[in-house]
Amino acid sequence: xxxxxxxxxxxxxxxxxxxxxxxxxxxxxxxxxxxxxxxxxxxxxxxxxxxxxxxxxxxxxxxxxxxxxxxxxxxxxxxxxxxxxxxxxxxxxxxxxxx
Amino acid sequence: xxxxxxxxxxxxxxxxxxxxxxxxxxxxxxxxxxxxxxxxxxxxxxxxxxxxxxxxxxxxxxxxxxxxxxxxxxxxxxxxxxxxxxxxxxxxxxxxxxxxxxxxxxxxxxxxxxxxxxxxxxxxxxxxxxxxxxxxxxxxxxxxxxxxxxxxxxxxxxxxx
Numbered sequence: 001x002x003x004x005x006x007x008x009x010x011x012x013x014x015x016x017x018x019x020x021x022x023x024x025x026x027x028x029x030x031x032x033x034x035x036x037x038x039x040x041x042x043x044x045x046x047x048x049x050x051x052x053x054x055x056x057x058x059x060x061x062x063x064x065x066x067x068x069x070x071x072x073x074x075x076x077x078x079x080x081x082x083x084x085x086x087x088x089x090x091x092x093x094x095x096x097x098x099x
Numbered sequence: 100x101x102x103x104x105x106x107x108x109x110x111x112x113x114x115x116x117x118x119x120x121x122x123x124x125x126x127x128x129x130x131x132x133x134x135x136x137x138x139x140x141x142x143x144x145x146x147x148x149x150x151x152x153x154x155x156x157x158x159x160x161x162x163x164x165x166x167x168x169x170x171x172x173x174x175x176x177x178x179x180x181x182x183x184x185x186x187x188x189x190x191x192x193x194x195x196x197x198x199x200x201x202x203x204x205x206x207x208x209x210x211x212x213x214x215x216x217x218x219x220x221x222x223x224x225x226x227x228x229x230x231x232x233x234x235x236x237x238x239x240x241x242x243x244x245x246x247x248x249x250x251x252x253x254x255x256x257x258x259x260x
Binding site: 005012016019023024025026029036042052059061063066068070071073075077078 | 150167245255
């Protein structure tokens with residue numbers, strides 16, 4: 001497949017993930033769409049790394065994976081805390097900034 | 100036909116289904132499918148190390164954390180999430196496992212002595228521990244902080260219940 005195919009896939013996944021972050025009602029689904037957006041960025045990095053013949057892009061993806069794992073752990077812990085406080089994870093219900 | 104096109108369509112379809120499917124549980128399963136397809140695309144781009152890490156961390160850890168969060172925040176009890184009985188799920192998983200093992204044995208062409216130059220783990224490790232050692236240590240501190248933060252946030256207070 002051409003590099004353009006990978007760039008197109010990256011753009012599509014970024015757009016789908018952003019759409020999901022905006023329209024999702026469930027906080028867990030918002031976090032999953034964030035993971036899709038990070039994956040789209042990773043595809044771009046690996047493709048450019050392959051085109052340039054430079055391994056630094058793959059290293060950046062490794063760092064990005066570590067950050068994504070940390071973000072997922074803290075994010076889902078926050079969601080569990082919100083569920084314990086409010087009894088729901090619906091975004092539209094959680095409109096208060098102060099408990 | 101290039102196999103990358105199949106992975107392309109699988110990645111796009113499953114990421115659409117993450118947003119579109121009604122049940123959040125199905126979204127998490129489609130998310131795992133997206134990650135596996137992207138790992139296959141990494142293989143196509145000669146990034147074997149990243150493909151393995153992608154399956155380990157994303158398809159393994161992140162998806163399982165998401166499934167735990169879904170099950171711990173679920174209101175209704177006893178929903179049959181896939182619409183299948185337990186016995187048919189057992190048969191399906193055994194068949195899928197057998198197909199994967201047989202296809203690995205039949206179709207694998209890479210020998211152990213084959214040298215992969217561009218994206219080999221040795222080159223990545225050399226670059227990581229020579230040029231990017233400071234970033235590596237910072238990531239280690241970030242992971243430690245995230246671990247402590249997750250445990251602190253998710254713990255239950257003694258006086259709460």
